[in-house]
Amino acid sequence: MRVNCHAHSRDINVTSREWTVRVRGREGGGKFGGCSFVKSFLASALIVGLSGLAPVSAQTADEGEKVFGKCKACHQIGEGAKSRTGPLLTGVVGRPAASIEGFKYSKSLRAAGEAGLVWDAETLDAWLTDPSKFLKTRLDDKKAKAKMSFRLKDPADRAAVIAYLGTFSTAAMDVPADGFCVVNNSDSMHVFITETREGARSLQELNVGEQLCSSSTGAEDGIVSVFESADALEGCSRIIPVGSAEELIEYAEFDRCAWGSHQS
Numbered sequence: 001m002r003v004n005c006h007a008h009s010r011d012i013n014v015t016s017r018e019w020t021v022r023v024r025g026r027e028g029g030g031k032f033g034g035c036s037f038v039k040s041f042l043a044s045a046l047i048v049g050l051s052g053l054a055p056v057s058a059q060t061a062d063e064g065e066k067v068f069g070k071c072k073a074c075h076q077i078g079e080g081a082k083s084r085t086g087p088l089l090t091g092v093v094g095r096p097a098a099s100i101e102g103f104k105y106s107k108s109l110r111a112a113g114e115a116g117l118v119w120d121a122e123t124l125d126a127w128l129t130d131p132s133k134f135l136k137t138r139l140d141d142k143k144a145k146a147k148m149s150f151r152l153k154d155p156a157d158r159a160a161v162i163a164y165l166g167t168f169s170t171a172a173m174d175v176p177a178d179g180f181c182v183v184n185n186s187d188s189m190h191v192f193i194t195e196t197r198e199g200a201r202s203l204q205e206l207n208v209g210e211q212l213c214s215s216s217t218g219a220e221d222g223i224v225s226v227f228e229s230a231d232a233l234e235g236c237s238r239i240i241p242v243g244s245a246e247e248l249i250e251y252a253e254f255d256r257c258a259w260g261s262h263q264s
Helices: 058-070 107-114 121-129 131-139 155-166
Strands: 002-007 010-015 019-023 035-039 179-184 190-196 201-206 211-215 221-227 234-241 245-253 256-259
Touching: 058 155, 107 131, 121 131, 121 155, 179 190, 179 201, 179 221, 179 234, 190 211, 190 245, 201 211, 221 245, 234 245, 234 256
Parallel strands: 179 245
Antiparallel strands: 002 010, 019 035, 035 234, 179 211, 190 201, 190 221, 221 234, 245 256
């Protein structure tokens, strides 16, 4: 069976013998989307281990965890994290700005996100130094303003907390050059599947923060899918390029999942 799914603003043909695919993606992206898969065969999927995280200074990350104590009044991160006064920060490194579904961001931060702002070490450092000043510069708008007034003045504190945030992100994953990965950054355990163009399929129940990777031979992309549980017959999926990782941020319901890339 051959189907078309929108991914990264282009059509990609995917062949699968044991999956029925309903195309729900929208070219050009969106918070929810991709292809929704109806599971017709799961029991024989191969269970594989998880890949390790890319090297991060344990000392720096530990120091960052202590610094993050200053952020806990507004933010949560890790297993069971929810948005509070500020958005949840699980998976924030590598995520487009203002992209958590349902959170009320400032008008200026939404504009920056729509203009392509992605949180990385450099942008997070500038944001934590002075959020409103960062947005004024980024948007070239003297009236731009952030809701967050908190600042981290010490560069060492900023570097440490960014390293700590990175341990909860797909950016911290050691993605194989000939493969692709998916990480569970939602608020609960789900069943994940990776499938290569060659038909190799791997299945794993992933707790929050865990990841699943697969290798592919000669293909440009692969499929990652998520199901609410092992008994679920329907779930969400993404087509992602080899050499990259995708993160699940929220499983709302069948075919309404928020992914880190926010591309359909």
